[in-house]
Amino acid sequence: MNSVQLLRGRLRPVLMGLLVGVACVTSVRADDGVALTSIDQVPDGVEVRGKQVAAYTWDDRQGKNLLVLAEQVSEREDDGTQSAFVYAAQYLIDGSRPKRVWMLYDDVQRCEFDAALRFDRGATKVTDLTGDGVTQATVGYSRTCTSDVSPNEFKLIMHVGKSQKYRLRGVDRYGAAWWDEEAGALRGMPLPTDCSVAGQQALVSQYKEQGTELPLPGCYGDEKDFAKAPEAYLAFMRQHWFALMQKQDAEWSQAQAQPSQPTEEDDTAP
Template identity: 80%
Template sequence: MNSVQLLRSQLRPALMGLLMTMACVTCVHADDGVALTHIDQVPEGVEVPGKQVAAYTWDDRQGKNLLVLAEQVSEREDDGTQSAFVYAAQYLLTGDHPKRVWMLHDDVQHCEFDASLRFDQSATKVTDLLRDGNSQVTVGYSRTCTSDVSPNEFKLIMRVGKSGKYRLRGLDRVGASWWDEDAGALRGMPLPTDCSVEAQQKLVSQYKEQGTELPLPGCYGDEKDFAKAPGDYLVFMRRHWFALMQKQDADWSQSLAQPQEAAEDVESAP
């Protein structure tokens, strides 16, 4: 069961009671008071294309909210191409019928290789950064059309109400490092800690990989979407982006190290 963190300074007891009374077969209540409902409990009237992979509920000053994430990969066409899709939608569960607040859609169309669009469910966050009872919903997903193991395009998107949309877009850490048999160690561009153009170029120069295009694996391209947004939004999104990239970097490095450890165990066995 995945978790969504709702960052609030205060959560009214009345809302806690309302969440606790929601009927569901599988329900997790996080320490911060957010109830996560199993996707089987999505109510009638919620329409999201694709296969639902996660659903979350929470309360704010607008009422009870529902977030649904869905993915879809098509069969290959006659020409051998493949398409993939992701969908996310927020609903207000007030009144007799769910009311959709927004829907996010992205796709990879007619890919000649392997099309993939996958949500990173650890990226899903619901926050109240302005502490005014209005929530922000953040989701993240990878997007690619490749025939090898290489960094994917990664998008981290914050939705605020019906029309507010703020995005960081760059590359994730999948395939950013590899195992060097001769050195017996991992090699590759390290995870950046600053995504400014100057910092990325300095890192490229330091590792003498001239000609490397920006953004580097683990970085986003720019922060233009946040030019007129409250400052707290960008502070949160920067912090969230780097936390996700650190996790991806650790997971990818571990996946490369494990086969080497297994091989060493076999060689040392009597």
């Protein structure tokens, strides 16, 4: 079952209440220079559904912002099914009580196989792409209900204020390649560099044995959400998507190419 947790803490003064007495504070920077501060404890009035996996604060023209990320995977039910969810929310915390700007919730219910939803922490970015002091918060996560090693659904979502949301939805690079023992090399379709339909189909024509279902592993389906968005939004999201997929592809490929470690039985066998 979904759990709701309200973490109690002192809210005033806002800046001191957030940054003093926190067990671990780490400053990082988004690509365009928006400063993020990672915190362990969120203030009173901030809702956290599931297990908190990250929380960040930053300043923009609207004031002091808080982004919280949480996940949960349930134990299996009596019928063997499993559920999971992810939760994210952005708050403004300059007033006497935090005010939620937006909330994200996605789940897999009663999965007969293995349910999983996980944030890609590297996808979390805060940007000011239009230079007006109003920031955009972007998060990304994978979603699956499967019994094998195969690519997951992946969503990269940018929120701008209370009502604007822009998404790229597709498939990640998990399980997209495998080690061919006979050839001594990785096999599988390479990471696409062009997610247009024509670009994906051109790649499929070179790797027919991989099938023709689109989007391909590492690609998103379309860019329809950005039809009326500032050009800078889509340019950033394209670049960010491919950077995340390149990292996933490198990590997965490296894991597959690692030689298997001998077991104790192998060591003692004649």
